[in-house]
Amino acid sequence: MANEKKIDCVLLGLLSHEELTGYEIKKRMDTTLNFFWSASYGSIYPALNDLVNRGLATKREDTNSKRNKQIYTITENGRDYLKKWLSLPVEKDELRYETLLKLFFGSESGEEQALIHIEAFEKKIQEALPYLLHAETILNKVLNEDAAHKYYLLTVEFGIKTYQTYLEWCREAKKLLAGG
Amino acid sequence: MANEKKIDCVLLGLLSHEELTGYEIKKRMDTTLNFFWSASYGSIYPALNDLVNRGLATKREDTNSKRNKQIYTITENGRDYLKKWLSLPVEKDELRYETLLKLFFGSESGEEQALIHIEAFEKKIQEALPYLLHAETILNKVLNEDAAHKYYLLTVEFGIKTYQTYLEWCREAKKLLAGG
DNA sequence: AGCTTAATATATCAGATTGATATATTATAC
DNA sequence: GTATAATATATCAATCTGATATATTAAGCT
Numbered sequence: 415m416a417n418e419k420k421i422d423c424v425l426l427g428l429l430s431h432e433e434l435t436g437y438e439i440k441k442r443m444d445t446t447l448n449f450f451w452s453a454s455y456g457s458i459y460p461a462l463n464d465l466v467n468r469g470l471a472t473k474r475e476d477t478n479s480k481r482n483k484q485i486y487t488i489t490e491n492g493r494d495y496l497k498k499w500l501s502l503p504v505e506k507d508e509l510r511y512e513t514l515l516k517l518f519f520g521s522e523s524g525e526e527q528a529l530i531h532i533e534a535f536e537k538k539i540q541e542a543l544p545y546l547l548h549a550e551t552i553l554n555k556v557l558n559e560d561a562a563h564k565y566y567l568l569t570v571e572f573g574i575k576t577y578q579t580y581l582e583w584c585r586e587a588k589k590l591l592a593g594g
Numbered sequence: 595m596a597n598e599k600k601i602d603c604v605l606l607g608l609l610s611h612e613e614l615t616g617y618e619i620k621k622r623m624d625t626t627l628n629f630f631w632s633a634s635y636g637s638i639y640p641a642l643n644d645l646v647n648r649g650l651a652t653k654r655e656d657t658n659s660k661r662n663k664q665i666y667t668i669t670e671n672g673r674d675y676l677k678k679w680l681s682l683p684v685e686k687d688e689l690r691y692e693t694l695l696k697l698f699f700g701s702e703s704g705e706e707q708a709l710i711h712i713e714a715f716e717k718k719i720q721e722a723l724p725y726l727l728h729a730e731t732i733l734n735k736v737l738n739e740d741a742a743h744k745y746y747l748l749t750v751e752f753g754i755k756t757y758q759t760y761l762e763w764c765r766e767a768k769k770l771l772a773g774g
Numbered sequence: 775a776g777c778t779t780a781a782t783a784t785a786t787c788a789g790a791t792t793g794a795t796a797t798a799t800t801a802t803a804c
Numbered sequence: 805g806t807a808t809a810a811t812a813t814a815t816c817a818a819t820c821t822g823a824t825a826t827a828t829t830a831a832g833c834t
Contacts, residue, residue, distance in 0.1 A: 419790070420692070427699035437812050450694040454792050459814060481799065481812060493702075500703040504692045504711060507718070511687040512600070514630040514752060516680055519607035520745035522673075523680035528745065531684060538687075565700035565708065568770060572694060572763050579759040583752050590748060599819075617783050634821050639785060661783060661828065 418499050421453055421461045422470070426496040429471060429488040431562065436462055436484065446566075449542065449573045462486055470495050517587075525591055532591070536584040539577050546573045598679050601633055601641045602650070606676040609651060609668040611742065616642055616664065626746075629722065629753045642666055650675050697767075705771055712771070716764040719757050726753045 424447070428439055436459050443453055462484075465471040470492035476483035488496075513535045520528040553567040604627070608619055616639050623633055642664075645651040650672035656663035668676075693715045700708040733747040 420695075421791080424695065427695070427702070430699065430702055435812070436814095437810095441811095447695070447698065450689055450691045450698075452688070452690075452792095454794095455813080456793075456815075457791055479800095479811095483812065496699070497703055500696055500699060501707055503714060504696060507691040507693050507715070508632070509630055509689050509691075510632075511630045511689075512684045513687050514749045515600075515604065515607070515627070516684060517745055518627065518630075518749050519610065519676070519680060520748070521740075521742040522607070522610055523677055527681055528748075534683060535687070560701075562701035564770065565697055568700070568708075568767050569694045569698050571766065571770070572760075575759050575763050576756055579755050580752075583755050586751065587748050590744065590751070601820080615783070616785095617781095621782095632821095634823095635784080636786075636822075637820055659782095659829095663783065 418495075418502075419461070421457045422465060423496065423499045424451060424453060425458070425461055425465060425486075426470060426488055426492050426499075429486055430493060430496055433485050433487045435476075435486065439486075449546070450569060465492065528591055529588065532584055532587050536581065539580045539584075543574070543577045543581075546570055546577060550574060598675075598682075599641070601637045602645060603676065603679045604631060604633060605638070605641055605645060605666075606650060606668055606672050606679075609666055610673060610676055613665050613667045615656075615666065619666075629726070630749060645672065708771055709768065712764055712767050716761060719760045719764075723754070723757045723761075726750055726757065730754060 424443070425439060428434060428442055434442070436455070439458055439462075440453070440455060443451065462471070462473070465486070466473045469489060471486045471488050473484050473486050476485050513531055516523075516531050517528055549570045550567070553563050553570060557563050557567065604623070605619060608614060608622055614622070616635070619638055619642075620633070620635060623631065642651070642653070645666070646653045650669055652667050652669060653664050654667070656665050693711050696703075696711050697708055729750045730747070733743050733750060737743050737747065
């Protein structure tokens, strides 16, 4: 019970809003959930089939489209399963930053190398932040149109605040490197 | 080349400072690296044996101790391998927060549930932050004793800044939840 | 001394996940 | 007309986690 596969819960969560194909699910994850969760096709497609086998979702072919398109819909059992998982305590929040790992061992490779990693990190964050700020603007406009928007905004605010802090840290880290 | 196993690099990084047993490595990771990297015994022990087979580390039994204790030492090849990895660009920085995932789907379970997850997160961070602040104090004192300390401090400052931001977000998130 | 619990120490494995690769069709741009 | 990008699904080796098993030694208590 405590060990529901995370991928199942993400899929059901996304399907709880709307019917989706595996491909669309992957796209949603790569845009909206990207900064705090990710999944690969190698886990999405098998998990979707598994959801159907367990009666948590149904699958139908899209007859409108000429493509080989499987549309997945959440069932009542699926909705119950999702709600149950949402009510359980969080098992794990994990940050896994290779940048910090390389920095931690920085004395083996020297200041120049460390600086390169900090600046690459800084650039990556600077590029990602505008998307979050844009999402914030949109969500604030449509906040009252859907109860879900408030919860999306909550996660976006998390991203904005932490990314801004990352950029602050980059500036201070560069100073510490140079002056220490 | 671009795909060195991360576990190998962490092990070599830790061994580059001092000789260690698998158990000691796990302890170091659970304390020092914990907030930005983690590894399980199931990856540590096989990887250590693998490092020995590839000539990147040597293994010897501790004859002083009565225990079944294997001490691992980095070789010159191991040091080269580590340096090479440190010079390569970072492949992936990943944040995987189940708390944000559950919050994102919060409209399915309601405000009370969301509040519970935020407060559990807040508590976890409040408990972890003092350890980072303590590490900061210590490292600032011994900063000039070892070139590596500056790099440790860099990662600790990252942790402190982001954790403080997390706590700030928790307060605002609770307000947004209640008032929205 | 004797007993219990915590800490030290290594090993293994099922299950979950990634990242890469393969394959094919349809829409878009030039 | 044709090259390229986007849509769509599937599969698999390699990796890693979390759990479990096993055993020894140190520390605390009475």
